[in-house]
Amino acid sequence: DTGVSQDPRHKITKRGQNVTFRCDPISEHNRLYWYRQTLGQGPEFLTYFQNEAQLEKSRLLSDRFSAERPKGSFSTLEIQRTEQGDSAMYLCASSFSKEQYFGPGTRLTVT
């Protein structure tokens, strides 16, 4: 296990298309987080799972965003009808305690 992995690393899409990102956490971690990071900003919390339950969603997560963690292992983040403002780095993190371990991120560019 080499840590948290994310796929794809880069995604370019046209406005209005749907995109889906995947995150594979560290195997024994029961908590999984999604963050978004735009240029010049720190990561911003989007949503959180404990096992398969999605327990919290940020107000940043509009109705076009949906996340799942069906078996309490990997997670997917889908953005429907992408907008240019969705262009950002999407980070996944996992934890067993309070220390979070981050993946490399998926950079989304919406043209």
Place this chain on the structure above:
Amino acid sequence: AQRVTQPEKLLSVFKGAPVELKCNYSYSGSPELFWYVQYSRQRLQLLLRHISRESIKGFTADLNKGETSFHLKKPFAQEEDSAMYYCALLANSNSGYALNFGKGTSLLVTP
């Protein structure tokens, strides 16, 4: 409201000089603070956690509740310390320990 402020976007120091990266927070409860570092082309990684009170790579950070600060310090900067540094506050309750990040400070150590 929870907020993390890193007042400096960029900090440039000479090799061997002391360095202090500032972080101030606002939080109504008992804060739990972290420093994360991101080296060029690498993922975000945990550097320090205030509860552990340890020194990592020569860096230390002390929580000052009176000044609501958690500044990161190193007595003698090295070129390999050049990176982006983020201060983060742990948000409890429903967020399952989601992190609230500052905007980051880019540290440049020049020879």
